[in-house]
Amino acid sequence: MSGEQKQKKVALIASQGTLDWCYPPLIMASAAASMDMEVKMFYTFYGLPVLTKNFTAKVAPATNPAMPMKMPFGPKWFQNINWPMPNLLTGLVPGFESVATGLMKKTFKNNGVATVEELRDLCMEIGVEFLACQMTVDVFGYQKEDFIEGVTFAGAAAFMDYASEADVQLFT
Amino acid sequence: MSEIQIDKELDCRGMSCPLPVLKTKKAVSDMTAGQVLKMTCTDQGSKKDMPSWSERTGNPILSSEEKEGEFTFWIKKA
Numbered sequence: 001m002s003g004e005q006k007q008k009k010v011a012l013i014a015s016q017g018t019l020d021w022c023y024p025p026l027i028m029a030s031a032a033a034s035m036d037m038e039v040k041m042f043y044t045f046y047g048l049p050v051l052t053k054n055f056t057a058k059v060a061p062a063t064n065p066a067m068p069m070k071m072p073f074g075p076k077w078f079q080n081i082n083w084p085m086p087n088l089l090t091g092l093v094p095g096f097e098s099v100a101t102g103l104m105k106k107t108f109k110n111n112g113v114a115t116v117e118e119l120r121d122l123c124m125e126i127g128v129e130f131l132a133c134q135m136t137v138d139v140f141g142y143q144k145e146d147f148i149e150g151v152t153f154a155g156a157a158a159f160m161d162y163a164s165e166a167d168v169q170l171f172t
Numbered sequence: 173m174s175e176i177q178i179d180k181e182l183d184c185r186g187m188s189c190p191l192p193v194l195k196t197k198k199a200v201s202d203m204t205a206g207q208v209l210k211m212t213c214t215d216q217g218s219k220k221d222m223p224s225w226s227e228r229t230g231n232p233i234l235s236s237e238e239k240e241g242e243f244t245f246w247i248k249k250a
Contacts, residue, residue, distance in 0.1 A: 031190045031221075034197035035228040112187040112215075122194055 008037040011163035013171045017046035019057035019104060020064070022116040025172040026123055032168070033126045040166075041123075042159040044133035047172075050120060051132050052146045057116055058101040062091035072106040124150055131159055176208060176234055176246050184213035185242065192218050193225050196247065200231055203249045208234065212244045219243060 010032045014025040025041060033039045043051050050057070061067050069083040090096055108115070114122065124130065131154045132147060144153070163169050182199045184192040192213040199209055215221075219238070222245050226233045234246040 027190050030194050034190065034193045035225055037228075112191070114188075114191055119190075126194065126197060 008032075008035075008168070009162070009166040010037050010039045010168040011159070011166035011170070012039065012041045013159075014041055014043050014047035014050065015045045016172060017049050017057060018064075019059045019101060019116065020067070021172065022047075022050055022057050023113075023119070025170070026116065026119040028170060028172075029128045030119060030123045030126065033123065033128050037168075039123075039128045040131060040159070040162055041128060042131045042133060042154075044136050048132060048136045048140070048142070050116065051130055051148055051151050052142070053148055055117065058097050059104045060097060061085065061100045062087060062097075067100075069100070070103075070107070072103055072110050120148075124148075176210075178210045178246070179203065179207035180209045182209060182211040184211060184215070186214060189215055189217045189221065191215075193221050196222070196225065196245075197229070200229075200247065200249050205249055207249050209247045209249065210244065211247060212242055214242055218245075222247075 010029070012025050012029055014022075016022070025047075029039045029041055049055050059067065061069070065087075069085050070081065071079055071083075073079070090100070105115075120130075130151045132151045134153045134155050136142075137144075137153065180199060180203060182195060184195055187195070192211065192215050196209070196211050199211070203209060211222075222233060222236070222243075225231075226247065230250045232248050232250065234248050236243065236245045238244075
């Protein structure tokens with residue numbers, strides 16, 4: 001950081017737990033920390049499981065109609081086809097989410113995107129602080145042992161105190 | 173760019189955002205002031221990301237080049 005500048009602070013709320021939605025806050029947090037900013041992420045509601053051990057996220061195509069449905073293998077012309085998926089299929093066919101999740105993970109891997117777990121751990125390594133929403137922990141019946149090392153348990157007021165002095169605040 | 177003395181090389185080819193920036197940050201952290209890192213990547217976004225990163229962190233980009241889909245940056249640790 002250039003010496004005379006005050007260190008920038010970033011406050012991020014992560015409230016989503018689908019595979020696709022785990023990425024945006026972690027990408028922003030890692031970029032900010034890489035740029036010498038202080039970063040705190042408040043994981044709440046469905047975002048909370050991201051901080052647990054053995055976390056595996058899935059995509060939910062039924063509620064994300066804009067999600068591209070492309071195949072991560074085969075010739076280029078085949079990979080470029082965006083398959084039309086009626087909601088009846090994405091929402092009701094058993095196992096569709098698992099298949100779509102597998103294809104999405106393969107697509108990310110093919111494009112050199114880190115996994116959610118890798119990105120989370122890299123964030124921690126470069127100093128991003130993870131706050132687990134105590135209320136969500138209590139409501140959904142999590143135990144402290146369910147969480148990865150280094151997580152801080154805090155409430156909304158503690159986060160807002162930090163956020164009120166942050167230069168960047170993002171809700172995801 | 174052979175005239176620039178390189179102290180460390182980082183290969184980020186094939187990696188997507190935010191990995192090139194993140195790995196660069198980690199690499200620079202392990203270096204001493206004045207040393208030069210040569211980072212190569214294929215992420216199109218790095219054309220904008222690396223100058224922003226450099227501006228924000230104060231580690232200057234001495235030189236950069238784009239060749240056959242690869243982007244190379246020579247970064248000096250401040």
